[in-house]
Amino acid sequence: MGLLVSDARRDFVELMLEFIEGQEPRRFPLGDRPVSVGRHSDNKIVIGGTLASRFHCLFWAKQGRAFVRDLNSSNGTFVNGRQVTTAELSPRDVVNVGDTQFVLIASGDAPASGGYVPPAATEPEPVLMTPSPSMEEPQWVDSEDTGAFDELAAPPDLPSLEDVAALERPVPDTLNDLTNVVELGVEDIIEEDPAGVAGSNWSRSFDASSLDQDGPIPLEQADVSMEGYNVDSEVILAELAESLPDRTFAGPDIALLSARGQIMHPAGKAARGKDAVDLFRRMLVVAARGRVTDIHIEPREGGFQVRMRVDGTMVDVVRVPVPMGIRVQALVKVLGEIDLAQRNTIQEGHFSASVPTDRPPATRRIDYRVSFAPSVHGQKLVIRILDASYAPMHVRALCLPGWMQEEIERSLRKDAGMLLVCGPTGSGKTTTLYALVRGSNVQRRNVITIEDPVEIQLESVTQIPVDEEHDKGFASLLRSVLRQDPDVIMIGEIRDAETARIAMQAAVTGHLVFSTIHTRDTAGTIFRLLDLGVEPYLVAQALHLVLAQRLARQLCPHCKAGYPPSKAELDAMGDIAKGVRQLFRPVGCPKCLGTGYWGRRAFFELLTANDDLRDVIVKQPTLQTIRQALLSTRFQPIQSSGYKLVAEGAVAFSEIERIIGQLND
Secondary structure, X not given: OOOEXXXXXXXXXXXXXXXXXXXXXXXXXXXXXXXXXXXXXXXXXXXXXXXXXXXXXXXXXEOOEEEEEEOOOOOOEEEOXXXXXXXXXXXXXXXXXXXXXXXXXXXXXXXXXXXXXXXXXXXOOOOOOOOOOOOOOOOEEXXXXXXXXXXXXXXXXXXXXXXHHHHOOXXXXXXXXXXXXXXXXXXXXXXXXXXXXXXXOOOOOOOHHHHXXXXXXXXXXHOOOOOOOOHHHHHHHHHHHHHOOOOOOOHHHOEEEOOOOOEXXXXXXXXXXXXXXXXXXXXXXXXXXXXXXXXEEEEEOOEEEEEEEEOOEEEEEEEEOHHXXXXXXXXXXXXXXXXXXXXXXXXXXXXXXXXXXXXXXXXXXXXXXXXXXXEOOEEEEEEEEEOHHHOOOOHHHHOOOHHHHHHHHXXXXXXXXXXXXXXXXXXXXXXXHHHHHHOOOOOOOOEEEEEOOOOOOOOOOEEEEOEHHHOEOHHHHHHHHHHHOOOEEEEOOOOOHHHHHHHHHHHHOOOEEEEXXXXXXXXXXXXXXXXXXXXXXXXXXXXXXXXXXXXXEEEOOOOOEEEOOOHHHHHHHHHHHOOOOOEEEOOOOHHHOOOOEEEEEEEEEEEEOOHHHHHHXXXXXXXXXXXXXXXXXXXXXXXXXXXXXXXHOOXXXXXXXXXXXXXXX
């Protein structure tokens, strides 16, 4: 497996890594197959020390050139004292991986051990051996540069990196890049110890006796079967978790609780011998750090594909072998108290996790809603993440325009009336509804919610789940709730005429009612209520506010790029574009997982019912008469709200066009 190279100026040489194991120098031949280095026992070269990551870096050689690549390690990889992401190496270059020093040498060279300077115990960076002045300096790709395979400047007599790029994959800085590592194949990353060497750092790396052989390691000795567990899955999830900013807790810190709140897997240590638990915990860590709302574990031919929804977009994360995927699904079923024997039906459940926090209280709870559905290759699992720490806790956290916030807060202080939130699925209606409930003075009011299902538990609020199987729908529960002396009622959704009629009667008779409805804009809500058969006078009397909203992905502030707007963009924005000289578009960087976006921002349209509008509703309203009635209010179309975010540089023009296009279809 060692690489023999030649050119017009030199004889055949073999590139090797030399490093110190114990007190003796060791040599490892480099070839075109990656050599992984790290603390984990499944690396080709296993090293110790607290500064090394589990899977720290890769070495390889191609056509006489050697390269090193950092795998997003915690403490970085250094070549001749400089931190790199990817670098080309020259003979006698020194690479520091944690506490271990590697020297690139050619066959026939004298041992480099005399040039080593052991790292001082008090210094975070090892003292480096000075390379021979006759050797050329390596060509760098700086660690700040996410383009791991931008062309490296090379002497004219050496081949281009284009050949190497076909072999290697990008540095795993993003979710999408990380999935490419899986396609490299387990055998390209991990090699079994064919000789079964026990008790040394070379275990599961390579046959130590091969160091004395003249030829390369036989390729057939490098193959290994990893049936049942994919080490790449663990590597990808671990490195991805390390690349994300939130470090509040790690996998072993997660305590997994069943649907009844019983601790099934306590925190504090890894689940020894339970690879499925460890792998699943890593998924939850990535989800918590990456603003993930849903985890999809999807059966495919030959494995399970794990995808996560980040800022509303599905992103591929990792592929898991069939045996491990089945064990993860079984673990989730046990946590959710779901029948393990059933596989050809829809199954639903829930569980939770307790994780530490950096502020009081010491722990917080994350709820997960589980859904299994049969598919061609097996059951698909979707886990909805209900993390209250990311939800807006009050109306002011919704980032509403000032006048909208004042109108809503004024309505929340009233004793009666109806506030509706409208928009398509996934527009954040329920999140806004919870913020309204929290702002309705729950400590001094009797607040009752009817939800399908209860997503986030609220303090000082009575929450009732819908149970259609036992004839407990929205309408029947709403009748019962009215006998509970409520001040505020939240209805998860108005779906039918009976629920709409009872809710509006409650709003007229002295109750403050919140709910959602599936319409595209505020004017459409009026037509929808009338279409359900609610009497026009009841709609006119009960309705106080209608809030329409959409969610737009915010541009990453670290990598967004400005550009001069086109005439078409300025024309679409209208008066809002006055004075705008620059718009922004997404680029992508490690801090935003390469997507170009970081979080989502809601933009709104608020309809305030006045006497003119009530007169229109009682008659036969049209879109034109409704808009005419709103002229005396501060009504602003939702398109204008979106374009204001574009003018502020918070959102890309293309993002608003994508969303507004749905309105104009």
